[in-house]
Amino acid sequence: MFHLLDIIGTMAFAMSGALTAMHKKLDPFGVFIIAFVTAVGGGTLRDVLIGRTPVGWMRDMQYVYVIILGFFLAILFRKSFDKLRTSLFLFDTIGLGVFTLIGLERGLLTGLHPAICIALGTMTACFGGVIRDILCNEIPNVFREEIYATICIFGGIVFFGLRKLNLNDDVLYLVTSLIIIAIRLMAVKYKWHLKAFDHK
Amino acid sequence: MFHLLDIIGTMAFAMSGALTAMHKKLDPFGVFIIAFVTAVGGGTLRDVLIGRTPVGWMRDMQYVYVIILGFFLAILFRKSFDKLRTSLFLFDTIGLGVFTLIGLERGLLTGLHPAICIALGTMTACFGGVIRDILCNEIPNVFREEIYATICIFGGIVFFGLRKLNLNDDVLYLVTSLIIIAIRLMAVKYKWHLKAFDHK
Amino acid sequence: MFHLLDIIGTMAFAMSGALTAMHKKLDPFGVFIIAFVTAVGGGTLRDVLIGRTPVGWMRDMQYVYVIILGFFLAILFRKSFDKLRTSLFLFDTIGLGVFTLIGLERGLLTGLHPAICIALGTMTACFGGVIRDILCNEIPNVFREEIYATICIFGGIVFFGLRKLNLNDDVLYLVTSLIIIAIRLMAVKYKWHLKAFDHK
Numbered sequence: 001m002f003h004l005l006d007i008i009g010t011m012a013f014a015m016s017g018a019l020t021a022m023h024k025k026l027d028p029f030g031v032f033i034i035a036f037v038t039a040v041g042g043g044t045l046r047d048v049l050i051g052r053t054p055v056g057w058m059r060d061m062q063y064v065y066v067i068i069l070g071f072f073l074a075i076l077f078r079k080s081f082d083k084l085r086t087s088l089f090l091f092d093t094i095g096l097g098v099f100t101l102i103g104l105e106r107g108l109l110t111g112l113h114p115a116i117c118i119a120l121g122t123m124t125a126c127f128g129g130v131i132r133d134i135l136c137n138e139i140p141n142v143f144r145e146e147i148y149a150t151i152c153i154f155g156g157i158v159f160f161g162l163r164k165l166n167l168n169d170d171v172l173y174l175v176t177s178l179i180i181i182a183i184r185l186m187a188v189k190y191k192w193h194l195k196a197f198d199h200k
Numbered sequence: 201m202f203h204l205l206d207i208i209g210t211m212a213f214a215m216s217g218a219l220t221a222m223h224k225k226l227d228p229f230g231v232f233i234i235a236f237v238t239a240v241g242g243g244t245l246r247d248v249l250i251g252r253t254p255v256g257w258m259r260d261m262q263y264v265y266v267i268i269l270g271f272f273l274a275i276l277f278r279k280s281f282d283k284l285r286t287s288l289f290l291f292d293t294i295g296l297g298v299f300t301l302i303g304l305e306r307g308l309l310t311g312l313h314p315a316i317c318i319a320l321g322t323m324t325a326c327f328g329g330v331i332r333d334i335l336c337n338e339i340p341n342v343f344r345e346e347i348y349a350t351i352c353i354f355g356g357i358v359f360f361g362l363r364k365l366n367l368n369d370d371v372l373y374l375v376t377s378l379i380i381i382a383i384r385l386m387a388v389k390y391k392w393h394l395k396a397f398d399h400k
Numbered sequence: 401m402f403h404l405l406d407i408i409g410t411m412a413f414a415m416s417g418a419l420t421a422m423h424k425k426l427d428p429f430g431v432f433i434i435a436f437v438t439a440v441g442g443g444t445l446r447d448v449l450i451g452r453t454p455v456g457w458m459r460d461m462q463y464v465y466v467i468i469l470g471f472f473l474a475i476l477f478r479k480s481f482d483k484l485r486t487s488l489f490l491f492d493t494i495g496l497g498v499f500t501l502i503g504l505e506r507g508l509l510t511g512l513h514p515a516i517c518i519a520l521g522t523m524t525a526c527f528g529g530v531i532r533d534i535l536c537n538e539i540p541n542v543f544r545e546e547i548y549a550t551i552c553i554f555g556g557i558v559f560f561g562l563r564k565l566n567l568n569d570d571v572l573y574l575v576t577s578l579i580i581i582a583i584r585l586m587a588v589k590y591k592w593h594l595k596a597f598d599h600k
Contacts, residue, residue, distance in 0.1 A: 021343070027394035029350050030343025044249065049444065051453025053251025058316045078397060116458045130535075135330075137339045139537045143421075143430025150429050194427035197478060221543070227594035229550050230543025244449065253451025258516045278597060335530075337539045 005177070006102065007066055009095025014039040014070030016092055017132050022078055024136050034132055035071045039063070041128035046103055046120050050110050093184045097177035099125040100152045104159055105173075118156030125152045147187050147194055155180035205377070206302065207266055209295025214239040214270030216292055217332050222278055224336050234332055235271045239263070241328035246303055246320050250310050293384045297377035299325040300352045304359055305373075318356030325352045347387050347394055355380035405577070406502065407466055409495025414439040414470030416492055417532050422478055424536050434532055435471045439463070441528035446503055446520050450510050493584045497577035499525040500552045504559055505573075518556030525552045547587050547594055555580035 017038025021031040040057045047055040057063045077084055103124030107117030126142050126149045133140040142148050159176045167175070186192070217238025221231040240257045247255040257263045277284055303324030307317030326342050326349045333340040342348050359376045367375070386392070417438025421431040440457045447455040457463045477484055503524030507517030526542050526549045533540040542548050559576045567575070586592070 022397045024339065025396045026339075026343045027396050029347075029353075029394060030340070031397065033343065033349075048248055048448055049453065049455050049458065051251070051451070053249065054310060054312065054316075055249050058249065058312055061313055061315065064315060075397060110454060112454065112458055113461055115461065115464060116454075134334060134534060135340060135343070137337065137537065139424065139426075140430070140535060143426045143433065143535070147429075149433075153429075194429060196425040196427055197422045197431065197475060222597045224539065225596045226539075226543045227596050229547075229553075229594060230540070231597065233543065233549075248448055251451070253449065254510060254512065254516075255449050258449065258512055261513055261515065264515060275597060334534060335540060335543070337537065 005094055005098045007062070008091055009098045010039045010063055010066050011070040011073075012088060012091030012095045013099075013128055014067040015074040015088060017128070018071050018074035019078065020132060020136060022074070026136075028075075031075070032071050034135055035074065036067050037135065038128045038132040039067050039070070041131040042099060042124040042126060043102070043128075045127050045131075046106060046124050049123075050106065050112075050120070052106070052110075089188070093181050096125050096148070096152065096184055097155070097180040100155050100180055101159075101173050101177050104156055104176075114156075114160045118153055118160075121156045121159075122149050122152040125149075144196075147192055148184075150194065151180055151183050151187065154183065205294055205298045207262070208291055209298045210239045210263055210266050211270040211273075212288060212291030212295045213299075213328055214267040215274040215288060217328070218271050218274035219278065220332060220336060222274070226336075228275075231275075232271050234335055235274065236267050237335065238328045238332040239267050239270070241331040242299060242324040242326060243302070243328075245327050245331075246306060246324050249323075250306065250312075250320070252306070252310075289388070293381050296325050296348070296352065296384055297355070297380040300355050300380055301359075301373050301377050304356055304376075314356075314360045318353055318360075321356045321359075322349050322352040325349075344396075347392055348384075350394065351380055351383050351387065354383065405494055405498045407462070408491055409498045410439045410463055410466050411470040411473075412488060412491030412495045413499075413528055414467040415474040415488060417528070418471050418474035419478065419481060420532060420536060422474070426536075428475075431475075432471050434535055435474065436467050437535065438528045438532040439467050439470070441531040442499060442524040442526060443502070443528075445527050445531075446506060446524050449523075450506065450512075450520070452506070452510075489588070493581050496525050496548070496552065496584055497555070497580040500555050500580055501559070501573050501577050504556055504576075514556075514560045518553055518560075521556045521559075522549050522552040525549075544596075547592055548584075550594065551580055551583050551587065554583065 014035040018031050018035040021034035040063060044055045047053065100121040103121035104117050107120040129142055130140040155176055158179055162172055162175060214235040218231050218235040221234035240263060244255045300321040303321035304317050307320040329342055330340040355376055358379055362372055362375060414435040418431050418435040421434035440463060444455045447453060500521040503521035504517050507520040529542055530540040555576055558579055562572055562575060
């Protein structure tokens with residue numbers, strides 16, 4: 001179940017990357033790389049920083065296949081993207097929740113401090129998008145708009161709070177993911193965002 | 201022989217990086233760093249992702265010396281660059297072929313799936329240029345113009361095809377590199393390129 | 401003593417990152433990430449390239465706390481920044497000297513060639529700022545203005561020169577840091593800078 005959500009999230013991230021790259025008029029190779037990097041960039045950075053190499057996607061071809069599929073779907077449906085916007089947003093939100101959990105878990109397995117685990121969860125969920133934006137020569141979106149990373153950090157704090165209750169691991173993971181997903185949906189619905197500082 | 205080609209490719213990449221950086225009006229330190237990163241960036245990223253550390257150029261000073269030489273040559277000949285354009289393009293193409301092979305070989309030695317080996321070959325050949333463009337604040341050229349990375353991917357497929365014929369390793373490497381180099385030359389001569397998607 | 405200077409340098413780098421990010425109108429999460437990356441980015445890149453993982457800041461929470469403190473101080477004092485410019489510049493210069501030494505030491509511990517150790521020292525001191533500038537979508541400052549990285553390289557050469565005199569390690573570190581700090585102060589006072597090449 002959790003694994004299925006991981007696959008859905010990966011595909012959604014790949015499609016969002018592909019759509020951004022097509023919008024920037026990149027050639028098919030560029031579109032594929034951006035799709036790939038958006039989908040696995042966060043997890044790759046996490047793996048490199050904790051020394052888990054070869055990094056994840058090199059050891060599990062499933063991710064590669066899913067990304068290739070997402071790439072072709074994005075190309076196929078690029079003109080009816082408006083109609084698919086809601087589904088894609090939902091998938092992307094599932095990815096946000098699941099990827100955060102995967103990063104948290106990986107940090108725990110490496111024996112790191114809870115604050116570092118939360119950083120790894122946020123990185124896994126958000127840095128694919130950061131690398132996508134850097135490659136497309138834009139200031140990363142996650143630093144500027146709607147709360148996105150902040151939800152991952154909050155989700156991480158909830159995770160360590162709930163963990164003290166000695167819940168079953170499956171329940172703990174499911175509940176935390178659902179909380180992250182629910183907050184993201186509300187955040188977009190009610191247009192929550194962080195205000196930039198009034199720097200002189 | 202193969203090693204000599206590696207040296208030629210490294211120098212060509214360093215020179216191409218230095219010329220780009222001078223064009224962007226960077227100071228000598230910036231020019232040197234961009235030269236360095238263009239020459240070893242792809243291999244460094246590859247080594248980091250597969251966990252081969254300290255990364256290559258830290259263990260073999262020869263690369264450092266070659267890059268320093270390329271840096272000075274680029275400065276010396278910067279005004280007669282137009283006359284040298286053809287030689288530099290040839291060297292760069294040799295680098296493309298050789299670096300792809302080095303990445304493929306490194307992937308095989310790490311025991312990775314052929315598709316991942318091809319990704320590593322392409323990364324070794326192309327990502328130095330990607331990092332160069334990011335540092336110079338441009339959308340990476342490789343995502344936008346003439347087929348370049350696509351040739352590396354094709355070369356990788358040819359490599360695994362030929363490998364089934366049980367050729368001698370030296371022959372296999374030489375033939376694959378030559379195919380990559382030949383296609384690149386034809387691609388530029390006949391202006392082959394990938395078309396961006398007609399995104400609405 | 402040396403450790404205290406490391407802390408001061410980390411905080412100064414975090415504050416300089418936060419101020420740049422506020423200037424770019426990033427949201428609080430973006431400001432925090434840029435502060436973090438500016439402070440630890442150079443050391444993180446160094447650790448990844450030499451294979452020292454999990455990277456430094458994941459193993460010593462002290463850095464995280466110092467960066468959080470620097471982040472809040474930067475927010476608090478953002479409007480009186482002009483008055484603080486001199487102090488911040490001094491702290492930043494201390495960071496430059498200390499971070500160079502930490503990188504040099506790390507290279508020696510890994511058994512690398514002196515030239516590579518100097519590269520690691522320069523990377524530790526300067527690449528946090530490079531990553532900051534890339535994330536803010538600018539050509540890295542260090543490639544374009546006043547001599548900065550050049551001072552680190554020079555400091556590294558002095559370090560290996562003095563090391564031949566068999567000085568006590570503490571003395572060697574202190575003297576090299578002070579030389580780097582002194583040159584930086586003079587470089588800014590007398591407006592030393594590298595000239596870009598007169599590329600046609």
